[in-house]
Amino acid sequence: MKDTLITKIIDNIADIRREVSRFKEKKAKIGFVPTMGALHIGHESLIKQAKKECDIVIVSIFVNSIQFGPAEDFDKYPRQLESDREICSKLGVEIIFAPAQEEMYPHSGNSLEESFTMVVPPLTYQDKLCGKSRKDHFNGVATVVLKLFNIVTPDNAYFGKKDAQQLLIIKKMLKDLNLPVQIVDCPAIREPDGLACSSRNKYLTEESRKKALSISKALKKAEELHNSGLSSVSSIISRSGELLHPDLEIEYFEAYNADTLMPVEKMGENVLVAIAVKIDGIRLIDNLII
Numbered sequence: 001m002k003d004t005l006i007t008k009i010i011d012n013i014a015d016i017r018r019e020v021s022r023f024k025e026k027k028a029k030i031g032f033v034p035t036m037g038a039l040h041i042g043h044e045s046l047i048k049q050a051k052k053e054c055d056i057v058i059v060s061i062f063v064n065s066i067q068f069g070p071a072e073d074f075d076k077y078p079r080q081l082e083s084d085r086e087i088c089s090k091l092g093v094e095i096i097f098a099p100a101q102e103e104m105y106p107h108s109g110n111s112l113e114e115s116f117t118m119v120v121p122p123l124t125y126q127d128k129l130c131g132k133s134r135k136d137h138f139n140g141v142a143t144v145v146l147k148l149f150n151i152v153t154p155d156n157a158y159f160g161k162k163d164a165q166q167l168l169i170i171k172k173m174l175k176d177l178n179l180p181v182q183i184v185d186c187p188a189i190r191e192p193d194g195l196a197c198s199s200r201n202k203y204l205t206e207e208s209r210k211k212a213l214s215i216s217k218a219l220k221k222a223e224e225l226h227n228s229g230l231s232s233v234s235s236i237i238s239r240s241g242e243l244l245h246p247d248l249e250i251e252y253f254e255a256y257n258a259d260t261l262m263p264v265e266k267m268g269e270n271v272l273v274a275i276a277v278k279i280d281g282i283r284l285i286d287n288l289i290i
């Protein structure tokens with residue numbers, strides 16, 4: 001019988017650094033997939049891409065407290081390390097880095113800004129879309145990603161386009177802070193019915209899930225309207241928004257330049273059409289680049 005790899009779980013910084021330097025001595029190319037766990041086929045696609053391009057793949061699983069607001073679902077966020085390990089083993093991931101909270105934020109008992117150096121992405125990348133309602137969210141994301149990059153020191157890091165604003169902010173941080181990591185963008189993966197995969201989907205009831213399908217339908221409609229020649233962004237957004245289920249609490253349904261996040265009035269190349277909604281208290285995001 002063929003031996004199956006069991007992914008090793010490392011929970012502290014000293015041990016992961018030791019493993020990484022051993023790989024580096026052998027000149028192995030290291031691929032890194034940062035996640036918050038509750039792995040689904042979206043995460044799997046990132047891991048598969050990393051396996052194709054790298055000798056060693058490290059997946060981090062860390063529910064990053066500092067990217068959640070006080071009224072958000074940090075405590076409720078799904079944690080399922082053992083089943084995540086099974087997925088990683090099946091995909092041939094060498095290491096899961098799953099640090100404890102104290103390992104990553106030993107000083108976080110006090111106010112974060114007072115006790116901790118944070119990465120603050122530029123305002124123009126943060127003052128819209130998810131950044132508008134999730135104050136400090138992207139400071140938390142950029143800070144943890146920089147810490148993870150400094151700990152894991154990967155050659156390549158894999159991120160999903162499902163979180164388009166996050167991906168742009170990470171690329172901007174890399175450029176501005178001269179980090180020697182190659183970012184690989186991976187396509188957003190959807191369920192067969194069109195719903196974008198998310199760790200939060202498991203909280204949807206059958207009824208809420210049906211309502212949620214209107215999100216990808218509205219995005220598709222925006223694409224169709226563009227393809228049929230309509231160029232006014234506001235007309236495209238309002239006409240495709242009609243497809244959204246009336247029970248959805250729409251946080252935003254907007255379009256920006258997909259590279260700079262600057263506002264756009266007319267469709268052109270590379271427009272990010274993005275949406276965030278709450279359905280029965282569960283927040284979902286999705287987007288298309290048109």
Ligand code: AMP
Pocket residue numbers: 034035036037041042043045046158159160161162163186187188189190196197198199
């Ligand atoms: P998360 O665990 O939600 O923080 O996501 C970890 C990584 O997986 C991020 O780079 C996400 O963009 C990516 N990801 C999450 N959902 C999807 C999806 N449906 N398709 C592709 N990538 C995804």
